[in-house]
Amino acid sequence: MNNEKLVKAFCDALEIEENIVKDDLKYQSIEQWDSISHMILIAELEDVFDVEIDTDDVIDMSSVLKAKEILNKNGIEF
Amino acid sequence: MELNFNLLSGKTALITGASSGIGKETALTFARNGANLILISRNEEKLKKLLKNLEGFNINVDYYAVDITNSELLKNLFSQLKKSKVIIDIVINNAGIMEDAVLQMVKTESIKRTFDTNVFALIDVSKRASRLMIRNKKGSIINLSSIIGTNGSKGQSIYSASKAAVIGFTKSLSKELGPLNIRVNSIAPGFIMTGMTEGITDCVIQENLKSISMGRLGSTKDVANVILFLASDLSEYVTGQVIGVDGGMVI
Numbered sequence: 489m490n491n492e493k494l495v496k497a498f499c500d501a502l503e504i505e506e507n508i509v510k511d512d513l514k515y516q517s518i519e520q521w522d523s524i525s526h527m528i529l530i531a532e533l534e535d536v537f538d539v540e541i542d543t544d545d546v547i548d549m550s551s552v553l554k555a556k557e558i559l560n561k562n563g564i565e566f
Numbered sequence: 567m568e569l570n571f572n573l574l575s576g577k578t579a580l581i582t583g584a585s586s587g588i589g590k591e592t593a594l595t596f597a598r599n600g601a602n603l604i605l606i607s608r609n610e611e612k613l614k615k616l617l618k619n620l621e622g623f624n625i626n627v628d629y630y631a632v633d634i635t636n637s638e639l640l641k642n643l644f645s646q647l648k649k650s651k652v653i654i655d656i657v658i659n660n661a662g663i664m665e666d667a668v669l670q671m672v673k674t675e676s677i678k679r680t681f682d683t684n685v686f687a688l689i690d691v692s693k694r695a696s697r698l699m700i701r702n703k704k705g706s707i708i709n710l711s712s713i714i715g716t717n718g719s720k721g722q723s724i725y726s727a728s729k730a731a732v733i734g735f736t737k738s739l740s741k742e743l744g745p746l747n748i749r750v751n752s753i754a755p756g757f758i759m760t761g762m763t764e765g766i767t768d769c770v771i772q773e774n775l776k777s778i779s780m781g782r783l784g785s786t787k788d789v790a791n792v793i794l795f796l797a798s799d800l801s802e803y804v805t806g807q808v809i810g811v812d813g814g815m816v817i
Contacts (some may be wrong), residue, residue: 524745533702540645 490566492535494559497536499550501529511553518520567792573798575600578626580654582634582691583661585612587760588710588769591786592658593665594619599794601656604647608633634687644694653702656797657695657708659688659732664762666721677724684728689735692750696743705748707797709736711808713756717817729754733808737761740806747806751796756812758784779814788813 498509501547502520515521521529530546533539533555539562549555556566574741579596581591585607593603593616602625607613610631620627632639647654662684666674690726692707699705712721715729740750757774775781792811794799 524742527697527700527746531697534697535701538789540648 490564493527493536494533494552494556496566498529500509501525501532501535511551514551515549516521527531533559537562541562567787569792572600573794573800574656576602577655577797578602578604578653579656579658580604580606580695580799581658581660582606582687583720584629585609585616587660587762588758588786588793589660589787590616590753591790593659595787595790595794596656597623597625597627599798600625601797604652604654605629606632606634606643607659631697634691635682637690638797640687640690640694648698652698654698655705656668656696657691657699657703657705657707658797659691659707659792661687662710662728664722664725666725669723672724674734680724680728681731684725685731685735688732692735692739696739696748699743699748700746703747706797706801707739707743707748707750708793709752711736711749711752711754713754713810713812713815713817716808716810719817720780733750736746736804736808744805749801751801751805752790752808753789753796754808754810754812755789756784756815758786758809758811759790760786774815777816778812781795782813784811784813
């Protein structure tokens, strides 16, 4: 369930297809995941999972896998 | 001149330093134009007085007596706003302090106080508020600078440096947030009669009047009306600008 929500959040924020959202997808590895869309992604993840992501974690969110780890730290299980 | 065109109907504006001077006038101007208000100031007593003045307008008003230089308190405030699902359309970064002294007489604590309020807190508010605005891909952030920041003034090097920093921040942030349809502009008021200028002698005022081509000091209304323009959709293609509200003052 949470994994589906995460994938959808990435798709909505970065305007990409579902099949691209894999654990090893990295920040700035695709054109759509740039610094501007990263801000949209953070806002989207905060809304979808009702969490607040600290600045350190915003900087640290370098991949889909890392996003899961950070959300996990905020009590979201995958 | 009071402008009541309902220019901000349905929008929500967050104003720092809202309890007096330009902040208070902006709150009243926005209320007349239909904006819901989130008012922030350290002075709860003055905020409550302002609340009385805002009665009768058909708007929502929330207030927070918070020192915005306290990052933890600010974090909690924005957490609360996020939890309440508040949509912030407009941010007025107005809170500021001015401590005059020639550089050799400036104490380190004064430099720190000035930058904590005029720069660091303004950046902190912008950072937290823009995170909320990004969700809606629209918004307007207005940062209060000063003619002292654009032109400099003797005995005000620290204040001038802090207000110049506001301009650099405004121009850079406008480039970051432009793609998200969030506009960031700055206003550089000239000699405006506010609580900050209360102690200034008549002699100094007369001297300053010589440098103002329109021959009068500015009022808080003069500034609030330009803030209203930048907050409203009338300025929807304006970003990264510094607008002087100084009656043609040359310093």
